[in-house]
Amino acid sequence: MSGELYIGDRWREGRGPELVSTDPATGHPVWRGATAAGTDVFEAVAAALKAFRPWADAPLDERIAAVRRYKAVLEARAPAFAADLSRETGKPLWETRAELGSMIAKVEVSIAAQAERAGSREAATGFGRAVLRHRPHGVMAVLGPFNFPGHLPNGHIVPALLAGDTVVFKPSEETPLAGRRMAEAFEAAGLSPGVFNLVQGGRETGADLLKQPIDGLLFTGSARAGAHFRRQFVDRVEVILALELGGNNPLIVWDDADPEAAAAIAVQSAYVTTGQRCSCARRLILPQGPAGDRVVEAIAALAERLAIGAWDADEEPFMGPLISARAAAGARDEVERLVHNGARPLLPFRQPEGLGEAFVTPALLDVTGIASPDEEIFAPVLQVTRVDDFDHAISAANATRYGLSAGLVSDDDALWRRFLDRSRAGVVNRNRPTTGAAGNMPFGGLGASGDHRPSAYYAADYCAYPVASFEAERAVDTTSEIKGLRP
Structure with a gap:
């Protein structure tokens, strides 16, 4: 040919x-x-x-x-x-x-x-x-x-x-x-x-x-x-x-959810495919106080354990590179702007040692109280927002012009019904990653999604x-x- x-x-x-x-x-x-x-x-x-x-x-x-x-x-x-x-x-x-x-x-x-x-x-x-x-x-x-x-x-x-x-x-x-x-x-x-x-x-x-x-x-x-x-x-x-x-997708963790279980869902939501899925969680919404702290600590600990490497590396990686060095540079610029505007890095966004310029590490940023742009960062970057109660959590989740996917981690059926009824997204998951979607169901969103x-x-x-x-x-x-x- x-x-x-x-x-x-x-x-x-x-x-x-x-x-x-x-x-x-x-x-x-x-x-x-x-x-x-x-x-x-x-x-x-x-x-x-x-x-x-x-x-x-x-x-x-x-x-x-x-x-x-x-x-x-x-x-x-x-x-x-x-x-x-x-x-x-x-x-x-x-x-x-x-x-x-x-x-x-x-x-x-x-x-x-x-x-x-x-x-x-x-x-x-x-x-x-x-x-x-x-x-x-x-x-x-x-x-x-x-x-x-x-x-x-x-x-x-x-x-x-x-x-x-x-x-x-x-x-x-x-x-x-x-x-x-x-x-x-x-x-x-x-x-x-x-x-x-x-x-x-x-x-x-x-x-x-x-x-x-x-x-x-x-x-x-x-x-x-x-x-x-x-x-x-x-x-x-x-x-x-x-x-x-795309989507600026929210994941709410609430009601004293098991921190390790929540961390596994959050990591798979935010960092799979090196964050290059339109359904990846970009925003993590947590309660103020110790319960939220425990979830953040568990996510950071689990993210540090993720293997990063080339697709054919001897150690099977969880994450490969972004699609290009240019994409990685652009994502780093966006994270730097967030930090400049007041975001607090819980896990820094950096290039892994010994790997090429397209590789990045998972980032976790606390953006509580700052004006974070309603934009999709197409990279493994998760922004944490703390709120006082569940109504504010739903309001924060819906505070986006996008509407592709959303998730709730909670064993409380009543909270799930409230979230399901009020969430503005085409894919709404419970106790599963936001990236999960069945082939025999519709997939798509509203708004800018x-x-x-x-x-x-x-x-x-x-x-x-x-x-x-x-x-x-x-x-x-x-x-x-x-x-x-x-x-």
Whole structure:
């Protein structure tokens, strides 16, 4: 195969500048290739447009068989694919193996969701029947993130293909190899030419793609980018937007919760994937006094024990590097601003000794009483706020323009009911990490965290639109039923 773009049914060289992705742990290149220029993007969308009608008209069973072939390819290639994901993202191998498992599981979950949420059904009426059907939108542009470069775009693409849409996928410029591996899997699954297309590149390539006559944008990424897309498409109402964005997510620990149990939940909420999950807890809300102190001490003690290292280190790490040295420098700048404004470091944010510039240690900051910006720091940084009572804890949790995930650690059923009723988030967990989400449930948020089109099980909703019909087998003269008709 030559080239790094997959358009129609063949690989080709891009006409744009070269892009290189590197292992963030070492800086060594893992992928390089020419990106897509505007003409390449035009041709990819043209291929998807040409393929749309035959793919949409194909029986659903054929589309199901195609995505199941893709699933079989993923299963066969999972070990090598996981290793490539680790090399490119820096994530430990245990994480990327789990990511491949999620990609594989997504196929059957999406088939079930398609039947339940976007299938067809009918009911008898006095004149015939009422029928509900769903129809695909057309060409879907999918923009992928770097943190889960396989799982998250996969969660858009598989439901779109099942619905009868065709796809043009642009991976993050940080993880083009992941996109390459996905395209190879779809190619091996034998999809019809143009049903799935891959273009590589950065913001310019993405901008070129969104200027094309697409029918939907399925995006996972930052709230800032999501706001930009909302503005860009304000006059293109025919383009459906499904935006899965970030979060400044709260975790409340209350009611004399066991400190060690709470610490384990908080550490997994805040520091997993080196804090690079949109559902990571960013804010820890605790009661004033000794109970809160014990939780903080337990978190600090547990965080100090977390192994940090490269994905293939002899000692299996809990955390790898951030996606790049530039990302680590940006996160350090944000933490320094917080400290300058009065935040008190309980665990300092630093570069681990003997590791590269993209590596950081978990940070724990007490921001009680200071004006902490309502921003997502995409790094292992947890900000602690102390409050006087549970009502203030809920108010603090909701004091954000985001609304993706939230959590409560408490054995008190009454507190859980109050929190569940008043929390403003799309994922609300109890005694589990804020990052926990089931594939057979919706995943998404409100406010700056999304546009009320959750993904996961509910991706079927935005990949097809409903068509409601009144139907009768034959035309019957109903002149006598017309009111006010003159003789």
